[in-house]
Amino acid sequence: MEKKSGFSQLSRRQFGKLAGAAAAGTILPGYALRALAAQTADQIIPGKSAQMLIHNAKLGVMETPLTLLRQYAHTPKEILFCRFHYPHEGNAAWYASLNAPQRDDWTLEIDGLVARPRTVKLADIAKMDQVKRVSVIQCAGNGRSFYAAKQKVGGGQWKNGGMGNVEWEGVPLRHFLAEMKVLPAASVKWLTAEGWDQPATPEGSDFSKSYHIDDGALDNAILALKMNGEPIPAAHGGPLRLIIPGYYGNMNVKLLSKLMLMDQQSPSVFQSMGYRFPNRPVEPGQFKANDYTLENSRPTYAHQIKSVIFSPLPEDKPGSGAVEITGVAFNDGTAPITSVQVSADGGQSWQAATLKAAESPWAWYHWSAKASLRPGQNTLMSLATDALGRSQPLDGLTRWNPRGYEWNGADRVVITV
Amino acid sequence: MLRRFIAAVAIALAPAALLAADRIELPAGPNRDLVYAKCRTCHDLQYVKESAGITADNWQALVEDMGQYGLRIPDAERDKIVKYLVTYLGPNPPAPAPAGSPSPAIDGAAMYARQCSACHQAHGGGIANTFPPLAGNTDLYRDRMFPVYVVLNGLTGAITVKGAQYNGTMPPFDHLSDAEIAAVIGYVRAAWENAELRPAGFVDVDESAVKKARAKPMNNTEVHAYRAAH
Numbered sequence: 001m002e003k004k005s006g007f008s009q010l011s012r013r014q015f016g017k018l019a020g021a022a023a024a025g026t027i028l029p030g031y032a033l034r035a036l037a038a039q040t041a042d043q044i045i046p047g048k049s050a051q052m053l054i055h056n057a058k059l060g061v062m063e064t065p066l067t068l069l070r071q072y073a074h075t076p077k078e079i080l081f082c083r084f085h086y087p088h089e090g091n092a093a094w095y096a097s098l099n100a101p102q103r104d105d106w107t108l109e110i111d112g113l114v115a116r117p118r119t120v121k122l123a124d125i126a127k128m129d130q131v132k133r134v135s136v137i138q139c140a141g142n143g144r145s146f147y148a149a150k151q152k153v154g155g156g157q158w159k160n161g162g163m164g165n166v167e168w169e170g171v172p173l174r175h176f177l178a179e180m181k182v183l184p185a186a187s188v189k190w191l192t193a194e195g196w197d198q199p200a201t202p203e204g205s206d207f208s209k210s211y212h213i214d215d216g217a218l219d220n221a222i223l224a225l226k227m228n229g230e231p232i233p234a235a236h237g238g239p240l241r242l243i244i245p246g247y248y249g250n251m252n253v254k255l256l257s258k259l260m261l262m263d264q265q266s267p268s269v270f271q272s273m274g275y276r277f278p279n280r281p282v283e284p285g286q287f288k289a290n291d292y293t294l295e296n297s298r299p300t301y302a303h304q305i306k307s308v309i310f311s312p313l314p315e316d317k318p319g320s321g322a323v324e325i326t327g328v329a330f331n332d333g334t335a336p337i338t339s340v341q342v343s344a345d346g347g348q349s350w351q352a353a354t355l356k357a358a359e360s361p362w363a364w365y366h367w368s369a370k371a372s373l374r375p376g377q378n379t380l381m382s383l384a385t386d387a388l389g390r391s392q393p394l395d396g397l398t399r400w401n402p403r404g405y406e407w408n409g410a411d412r413v414v415i416t417v
Numbered sequence: 418m419l420r421r422f423i424a425a426v427a428i429a430l431a432p433a434a435l436l437a438a439d440r441i442e443l444p445a446g447p448n449r450d451l452v453y454a455k456c457r458t459c460h461d462l463q464y465v466k467e468s469a470g471i472t473a474d475n476w477q478a479l480v481e482d483m484g485q486y487g488l489r490i491p492d493a494e495r496d497k498i499v500k501y502l503v504t505y506l507g508p509n510p511p512a513p514a515p516a517g518s519p520s521p522a523i524d525g526a527a528m529y530a531r532q533c534s535a536c537h538q539a540h541g542g543g544i545a546n547t548f549p550p551l552a553g554n555t556d557l558y559r560d561r562m563f564p565v566y567v568v569l570n571g572l573t574g575a576i577t578v579k580g581a582q583y584n585g586t587m588p589p590f591d592h593l594s595d596a597e598i599a600a601v602i603g604y605v606r607a608a609w610e611n612a613e614l615r616p617a618g619f620v621d622v623d624e625s626a627v628k629k630a631r632a633k634p635m636n637n638t639e640v641h642a643y644r645a646a647h
Contacts, residue, residue: 058461058586085486087459090547090585154468154479200459202544204487269485289478402475 045088045235047098049079055156059084060096060235063139063161070310070326074134075164077233083139083162083249085207085270086197095197095255100231101239108223108240112192112260115183122239126225128171128179133222135245135362136330137252138163140275140300143396143407150397151284153404160308160411165328165364168232168243170224177259187263189213193242194266196255209251209299210265211244217302220245220333220362223256245362246333248300248406250275265294275300277405281398289402302332304399304408305392307340307367307384312415320375320417325353326368327411329384333361339385344371346379347394347410353382373417383410440589441466445513448501450592454532455490455498457588459483469506476502490535523597525604532590532601541609547585549578552609558616560647564602565622565630566640568593573637576644595627 041052041062051068055061063081072079077098088096095101106122142162147153194208211218224232224243232238237254244251250270265271276297278287307329312318325344329337340353353369371380385391393399396409441462443449456465468479480488480499490498504511530539533551537543541552551557556578557564571589575582593601599622605611606621635643 054463055467056460056463058457058459087586090583093584148470151472152468152470152475154464154471154475156464157467199487200547201487201489203489204459205485273482273485284472285474288474290482402478 045082045096045098047078048082048235052079052081053159053161055158058087058089060088061156063142063158064164066161066308066310066313067315069161069164073165074167074228076228077230077236080137080164080166080236081139081142081162082235083141084197084254085199086204087200092197095234098233098235101234103239106239106257108256109258110177110180110182110261111258112262113185113188114261115185116181118180118182120180122225125171125176125223125240128176130169130225131172131222133168133170133220133224133243133245133362134165134360135168135243135333136163136165136303136364137243137249138303138306140248140250140405141403143409144404146396146407146409147400147404150400153402154289155404162249163308167228168222168224168241168245169226169229170222170241170243173218173221173223173242176223182261184261185263188261190262190265191218192258192260192262192266192271193253193256194258194260195237195253196257205269207253207270208260208266208268209253210262210271211251211301213261215301216334217244217247217332245360246302246331248275248303251299251301271299274403275405276403278401282401284400284402287402291402300405302334303330304406305329305331305337305384305386305390306408307382307392307411309380309382309411309413312373312380313413314415318373318415318417320373323371323373324368325371325380325382326366327382328364328366329355329382330358330362330364331384331386331390335387335390336361337365337384338387340365340367340369341383341385342367342369342371343381344373344378347381350383373415375417378415378417380413380415381410444505444510446501446505448497449505451494451498451531452501453590453592455488455494455535456483458535459487461588465502465506469510470508471506473503473507476507494531523600525600526608528593528597528601529604529608532593533605536587541605541611543578545581546583549576549581549583551605552611553614554578554611555614556644557606557611558614558619559644561620561622562626562630563644563647564605565598565627566635566643568598568602569627569631570635570640571637572640572644574641576641591631595624595631598627599624 039057040050041048041054042050044057044060051065052062053065061083064079068079108120111117139162141156141158143158143160144155145157145159190210191213192208192210197207221244224241227236232241240256242253242256273292276292277300278297307327309327311326312323325342329340331337340355341350342353343350351369353367356366358365383392392408392410394410396407443452443462477499480495536548537551541550543550568590571587573586575584603621
């Protein structure tokens with residue numbers, strides 16, 4: 001079922017021919033396009049699969065149908081989910097692209113409470129030793145729509161397709177910082193990463209993320225230049241992206257332009273209010289979307305343990321009888337996934353799935369289990385556990401939160417035979 | 418697979434790639450136009466539509482939160498937006514109201530403040546590199562109909578205004594009535610000393626001119642090409 005390439009089987013030359021033919025032969029009249037039900041992903045970011053599910057065209061926000069996602073060991077750029085916070089228009093239009101960014105002028109600034117601030121050229125980062133990290137990248141809002149069963153929360157209603165399994169390549173962050181010899185002050189406690197993108201209006205908060213300088217996840221972080229063996233497409237954060245394996249997507253700052261070493265975390269609203277999770281379980285009405293403080297909540301850092309059923313899906317229209325239930329599981333990479341329990345009867349009975357070794361601690365594990373479908377409704381479920389004893393809640397709604405992050409309830413797929 | 422890919426490429430390259438997402442319609446109700454005018458500065462309306470059904474508290478919090486992402490509007494306007502969202506996109510929206518209620522007299526200045534100022538700013542100055550100014554913008558008199566086409570269909574692509582480059586996307590404002598569009602264009606053409614740009618013998622657009630233009634929708638490329646040709 002898996003293919004390593006797929007979309008990339010089309011060589012650049014073939015693509016050029018196709019594109020030329022298309023340009024010469026297809027001038028659709030305005031009214032024909034007007035009749036289109038909605039804008040497709042390839043119109044928003046050229047090269048994206050037209051089958052992507054759009055959450056916001058102006059911001060290039062889209063997720064992957066699982067029927068596409070399950071076809072690849074490494075999620076290709078054509079189908080990887082995408083989430084930006086500001087319109088990719090005007091002087092930001094360049095990053096609505098799957099091509100290698102032509103940004104030889106790119107620099108990374110290292111500043112803050114340091115005796116020797118530096119500005120480093122992209123070309124010099126590219127010359128340093130590179131390492132690979134296969135890691136799941138997942139939007140913190142992935143699965144938000146499922147919280148609606150308790151109380152709907154605002155924002156893009158993501159299903160399960162805001163994730164991908166991707167090979168990144170770049171320079172280890174800690175090694176890089178040491179090499180730069182910026183001489184940080186003893187009071188430095190936080191590393192803040194900032195992206196090039198800017199808010200739509202001058203009054204908006206800029207996007208940045210802060211991590212405690214001693215955070216163990218930074219030991220595995222890289223300044224990534226490549227994604228799936230190619231320069232990172234601008235739409236996925238190229239030419240330079242901070243990749244912290246095992247951390248939610250928003251923590252992997254795109255279009256990386258600045259690293260700050262400070263005694264405080266960033267005051268950006270994306271750190272102080274957005275992308276946070278309450279420290280204690282909360283109920284609708286009791287904790288509201290703007291009630292987050294630095295004290296009562298934490299940023300959405302590490303992936304919660306999660307499993308997702310890839311097949312069968314309702315679209316597969318399986319018949320009754322023997323069926324193989326397959327899917328993936330992953331966590332934050334700090335301990336191996338040890339079991340995935342699967343049910344074909346809505347949780348009445350469970351069996352252990354066969355787990356396939358993952359490519360890296362942060363990559364997803366494939367699992368499969370044999371079951372049987374009966375005529376009528378079959379509720380398939382999956383539930384992962386890791387070596388630290390962490391497992392998914394059977395009822396994900398117990399982790400309801402007013403901004404709808406970190407959904408990791410036992411996955412459920414209803415198949416009607 | 419190959420055929421599907423060709424189709425995808427064809428759509429991507431079609432010059433008429435219309436921003437259909439800008440056509441997302443919300444339920445009719447008082448102050449819907451404010452949502453259209455203010456919220457699309459930063460994102461399209463799909464977020465609003467996908468959030469339909471959330472509680473009043475949530476809408477209130479969400480709109481307040483937008484201030485931190487750059488929304489700058491008077492409290493009174495914010496309250497109207499919240500009221501619209503809570504009523505028409507809350508957990509228990511009313512059945513669609515029958516159309517045809519009489520429209521009050523139209524004030525072009527008020528219409529501008531409500532519909533245009535979020536991007537073009539209160540005094541028509543725009544925002545450098547992002548939203549072109551309307552004060553002193555010679556496009557207003559490029560020809561009689563050009564501003565009508567822009568308001569009805571939007572404008573996307575690289576333009577130079579008062580010597581500065583812009584390359585953004587203005588969504589269509591075709592939720593406004595013919596009379597409203599005529600009034601707001603009339604206002605902008607006279608405001609902030611724009612009247613000094615007015616060619617001799619120039620005839621303002623009226624409701625019927627807008628009605629005719631609305632009957633012939635234009636796509637992005639057509640509006641941009643019209644600008645270049647006039």
